[in-house]
Amino acid sequence: MITISHRAGETPRPDSHSASGLIAGPGATTAPGVRVRDLTVVYKTPLGELPALGGVSLTIDPGTITGIVGESGSGKSTLALSLLNAVQPPGRIAGGSVEIDGLGNVVDLHGDRLRQARGRHLGYVFQAAQNSLNPLKTVGKQLLDLGRSHGVEDRRALVRDAKSLLERMGLDGARVLDSHQHELSGGMRQRVGIMLALVLNAQLVILDEPTTALDMITQATILRIIREVHKERGLTTLMVTHDIGVAAEVTDRLAVMYGGRVVEHGPTMEVLGAPSHPYTQGLIRAIPRLSGDIEQARALPGRPPTLGTLPASGCVFQERCPLRMDICATVEPPPVIEDGRTVACHAVERSRHTAQREEHP
Amino acid sequence: MIIGTGVTKTYKQRGDVLGGRNVQALRGVDFTVPKGGAVSFIGESGCGKTTLGRIIAGLETYDSGEIVIDGTPMTPLSPRRRRPYFRRIQLIHQDPYSALNPTRTIHQTLRAPLSLRASKTGRPASWIDERAEELLSLVGIDPGYVLGRYPHQLSGGMRQRVVIARALTVDPDMLVADESVSMIDVSMRLSILALLKDLRERLGVSVLFITHDIATARYIGGEGELYVLYRGQVVERGLTETVISAPVHPYTQSLLSAIPVLHGLERPGPERVVPTEALDERQADGGCLFARRCPFRTKRCEAELPILTAGTDPAHQYACFHPQRRDVIPVEAVA
Numbered sequence: 001m002i003t004i005s006h007r008a009g010e011t012p013r014p015d016s017h018s019a020s021g022l023i024a025g026p027g028a029t030t031a032p033g034v035r036v037r038d039l040t041v042v043y044k045t046p047l048g049e050l051p052a053l054g055g056v057s058l059t060i061d062p063g064t065i066t067g068i069v070g071e072s073g074s075g076k077s078t079l080a081l082s083l084l085n086a087v088q089p090p091g092r093i094a095g096g097s098v099e100i101d102g103l104g105n106v107v108d109l110h111g112d113r114l115r116q117a118r119g120r121h122l123g124y125v126f127q128a129a130q131n132s133l134n135p136l137k138t139v140g141k142q143l144l145d146l147g148r149s150h151g152v153e154d155r156r157a158l159v160r161d162a163k164s165l166l167e168r169m170g171l172d173g174a175r176v177l178d179s180h181q182h183e184l185s186g187g188m189r190q191r192v193g194i195m196l197a198l199v200l201n202a203q204l205v206i207l208d209e210p211t212t213a214l215d216m217i218t219q220a221t222i223l224r225i226i227r228e229v230h231k232e233r234g235l236t237t238l239m240v241t242h243d244i245g246v247a248a249e250v251t252d253r254l255a256v257m258y259g260g261r262v263v264e265h266g267p268t269m270e271v272l273g274a275p276s277h278p279y280t281q282g283l284i285r286a287i288p289r290l291s292g293d294i295e296q297a298r299a300l301p302g303r304p305p306t307l308g309t310l311p312a313s314g315c316v317f318q319e320r321c322p323l324r325m326d327i328c329a330t331v332e333p334p335p336v337i338e339d340g341r342t343v344a345c346h347a348v349e350r351s352r353h354t355a356q357r358e359e360h361p
Numbered sequence: 362m363i364i365g366t367g368v369t370k371t372y373k374q375r376g377d378v379l380g381g382r383n384v385q386a387l388r389g390v391d392f393t394v395p396k397g398g399a400v401s402f403i404g405e406s407g408c409g410k411t412t413l414g415r416i417i418a419g420l421e422t423y424d425s426g427e428i429v430i431d432g433t434p435m436t437p438l439s440p441r442r443r444r445p446y447f448r449r450i451q452l453i454h455q456d457p458y459s460a461l462n463p464t465r466t467i468h469q470t471l472r473a474p475l476s477l478r479a480s481k482t483g484r485p486a487s488w489i490d491e492r493a494e495e496l497l498s499l500v501g502i503d504p505g506y507v508l509g510r511y512p513h514q515l516s517g518g519m520r521q522r523v524v525i526a527r528a529l530t531v532d533p534d535m536l537v538a539d540e541s542v543s544m545i546d547v548s549m550r551l552s553i554l555a556l557l558k559d560l561r562e563r564l565g566v567s568v569l570f571i572t573h574d575i576a577t578a579r580y581i582g583g584e585g586e587l588y589v590l591y592r593g594q595v596v597e598r599g600l601t602e603t604v605i606s607a608p609v610h611p612y613t614q615s616l617l618s619a620i621p622v623l624h625g626l627e628r629p630g631p632e633r634v635v636p637t638e639a640l641d642e643r644q645a646d647g648g649c650l651f652a653r654r655c656p657f658r659t660k661r662c663e664a665e666l667p668i669l670t671a672g673t674d675p676a677h678q679y680a681c682f683h684p685q686r687r688d689v690i691p692v693e694a695v696a
Contacts, residue, residue, distance in 0.1 A: 071546040072517075187639065215405035216573055217636060220619035242547055245621035273625030273694065286551045288580035290605055290620060290690040291627070297580055299552035303516050 031236040032101035032121070032204050034060040034083065039096035041078050041087055043307060050307040052078045052091060054260040054316075057335060060253070062101065065230050065237040067247030067268065069283075070257035071304045077127075079257070080206050080240045084118055085109055100204060119150050123197030125190075127209040132193060133181040139192050140177035143199065150200055158199065165195045168232075169225050187218035191225065198233065205230075207239045211246055223250050244283060248272055256280045259305045259316030266341030276343040279317050315346065323347035363394045363417065363450075363535065367426035370412055370593075386412040388593040389426065391669075394535065397565040399558075399582035401601060403575050403616070404590035405640070413590070414539045414571045419447025431534075451528035455540040457520035461512040467523055468493065468508040474530040496526040500556060518549040525556065529566075536560070539571040554581050575617060579605055589613045592650045595669055599677035609672070609684040612636075612651045618689045627691035634689055649682070657683055 041053040053075045060066050070076040081087050083098055085106045098106040103117055118124070126132035134142055140159070147158045163173030169191045181189060190210060197205055210226065211219040227250045230237045241247050247254055248268060255265040256277065264277040275281045282300035289297065302320035305311070311318055315328045327346050335344040338352070370387040386409045394400045394417075402410045415421040417428070428435045430446045438446075454460040461470060471493040479489050494504040500522040512520055521541060528536060538557060542550040558581055561568050570581050578587060579601055587601040589610065597610040608614045611634055618633035636654035649655070652662040659682070667680045 071548055185639070215640075216616055216619040217405065218639070220621075220635075221639070223621070243621070244547070245623060248623045248625070249621035269625035271625070272623050283548055284623075284626070286548050287623070288551065288554070288576040289623070289627075290576050290579065290617065292693050294580050294583055297551055299550075299555055300548035301552075303518060303549055304546055 030101075030203070031062040031234050032103070033062040034058075034101075034204065034236065034238075035097075035099040036060075036079070036082075037097045037099070039079070039082055039098060040094045041075075041082060041091055042094045044090035044092075045307060047308055049094070050310070051094075052260050052307060053082070054310075055096065056257075056260070056262055058255055058262050058265060060236060060238065062236055063234060064253050065227070065235075065239065065251050066253040066255060067251035068238060068240045068255050068257060069242070069244050069247050071242055073259070073304050073306050074257040075260040076240045076242075076257050077208060078260075080124075080208055080238065082107075083204075083206060083238070084122055084124060085114055086118070086124075102203075116150065119146065119200045119202065121202055121204060123200070123202030123205040125193045125197045125205065125207040125210055127212060133189060135181055138178055138180055139184075143177065143196065146196060146200070152200070162195055162199050165198055165229075166191065168229070169194065170221075185218075186214050187222060190214065190222055194225070194229065198229065203234070204236045205238070207237065209241055210239065211241075211243075219246070220249075226250055244272075244287065256283070259310055261316055261344060262335065262342070263317065263344050264342065265335075270341060276341065276348050277317075277345050278321050278323050278347065282320070282322075315344075317345075321347075325350070362396045362431060363392075364429045365390060365392045365417070365426065366429075367391065368413070368416065368423050368428065369425045370409070370416065370421070370423050385593050387416075387423070390590075390593070390595055392588060392595075393586075394567055394569055396534070397561065397567050399561060399568045399570065399585035401570040401572065401578035401582045401585065401587045402590055403572055403578055403587065405573055405616075407592070407640075408590040409593040410571045410590050411539055414452065414537045414569065417569060418450050418452040418537045419443060420452065448531055449534040451531065451533040451536055453521075453524055453528055453536055453538045453541045456544055457517055457524050458512075458544070460524050461520060461527075463512050466509055466511055467497075467515075470523065471496065471527055471530060474527065478530065492530070496529050497523075499529065499560075500526045501552070502526075516549075517545050518553060521545060521553055522556065525553075525560075529560075533566060535567040535569060537569045537571065540573070542577065543572075543574070550577070551580070557581055575605060575620065589616070594650055594680065596651065596681070597679045598669065599674070603674070603677050605690060607677075607686050608689060609677070609686055610651075610679045610681045611655045611657055613679075614687050614689045615654075620691070622691045626694055628694050630687075630689040630691055632687040632689055634687060649680075657685070659683065 036056055036058040039053050039056045040051060042049040042051050056079060068076045068079060078087060082093060087093055093107055100106055103121055109117055143162050144155060147155055152158050166173040166176050171188060171191055176192060211222050214222060239247060239251060251268045254268040254271045255262050258279050264271060264280045271280060275284055285298045286300050288294060300320060305316060310316060314330050315333050318324050318328045325346055333344045333346045335342045336349055367389040368387055369389050372384045372386055390413060402413060404410045412421060416423050433446065435443050472489055475489045475492055497504040497507060502519055502522050507515060542553050545553055554577060557568050560566050570578055572578055582601050585601055586598065587604045588595050589597040591612045597604055597613045604613060608617055614634040615636050622629045634656060637656050638654050648663040648665055649667050652658045661682050667682050669678045669680045671678045672684060
């Protein structure tokens, strides 16, 4: 009944989104699945190499839209970059694998093959779209550069696809392609970023904080677009965010990261409705809400660890945890899967055992 | 107590390719911040909320209107004579990373305003360090740990607490907190908000809270007033709980509808409102400022500017020709 998640082959969930592939965009292939296994990424610091990701395992089912939620230093952006094998020095992937359907183990890709994979298979929407656009070139020129570097022969078709994507997102395609980035608003730039990530028909799209620095109403628009495009083109989408509300609004699976580990992963509705890990519980309680008793909102004591302040052994959350036990200081809790949910917590594990013993004395 | 009436501010932009145009940051804003009270201003970027905060903190001048601080109108006073009034109003910046001098230790940062104060009030030099430690303890950090450190050695949350402690060195009557938690990690945001709340309750410091995040405004100023600003105009104003649970202006409703729903914990509000188009600040004025984006606009809205008026509840005001309460905020899933 209880399995440890270090092996491949977690049960795929064929029920969710199998239909979305049917209404995929032009030239679509099937949405890829992603299997991250024991991924370790270290950063070189004056204190030696410190782990930003400490053996992360995460299975992303084809066609799902998964949120990766965490605070600064949780390793969420490092994980996202690892999917592109794009961790920059002083960081490096020190171990583990990232298997993406149709690409194999991305960690082993190099040079031209890696460059081709990015863009063709993997689309990446950067955190600050204004920083990822060239201020000196029009969007159209950058689109053609992108096409050239990926050996696209039919440039007309590329421009046509770009226009229809922009129009799909409620923009005047021709005008946007003729614009420089300073002529576009934040929300428009973000949509340009999404267009550039999708125009080469990438089927796995990674969005890094796609709505940070956008206004509330613009954010709601972008989130709706992300969800619609995801469905229409039959994508596998990953959204990295610090904002649990943003993830809640669009995702169907949620992975919660803390101190370079995935501490909880499961269907968004369940993770939010009945969080298991004490960190997830604390994080949700710390969100001021619009309805209900506002006095019930509680800050999570302490602060998230940085690379240098991770505990030397045991659970990464031990210092802030209200359920801390002796074992938490010495043994790192392994991720345990039950009913499609993954939780890495000794206390959760123990209470499960207790509950079972009470059921079957 | 601070009362503003008809405060306006226009920024003149130098003509570039498009030709010069004026940006009306504030179009006649009325407000009242009671002594020891909490008031929130919410709105999106460009609505004028930051300008208003800077004017109230005395960091920016206003073009017309009047600001009265504890019974004294500011307009007739020279900038020099205004200074002691505005010193009692301290601004907490959005960005704790740039608000502190990186070359000074926390001790040096706090010492400068405190020694000025000591010499003015004839307190002994020993008071300075005592007070610095007292203030740091008040904002919830260990003086022994932070005093000798530089800002870069502290976390964002700690830095923001130091910024608050520095604001408290002048014994202010009011703190203006402009997006003060937006750059702090989610799990620690609430503790900074709780600190502001606590300072208000314990020291009687009033708090003017400026944010785009209505839920945090609800947390910090639950019993106070909430103002919704749109393009320099207050479009809705009332008790925070009233405006959030029974919003009347379509812009307020759009803002509340845009807040992500925590699916699993909440269900979306049944009457969520979505603006018909994106904001275009260059659009011609004349009618209601929100008319072009409003799903409920009529001919009248395009021709005439609605002014802030109260409905049946005199404390709840809105600038809309077609006020209609709508249920837009998420509903608790469990119940």
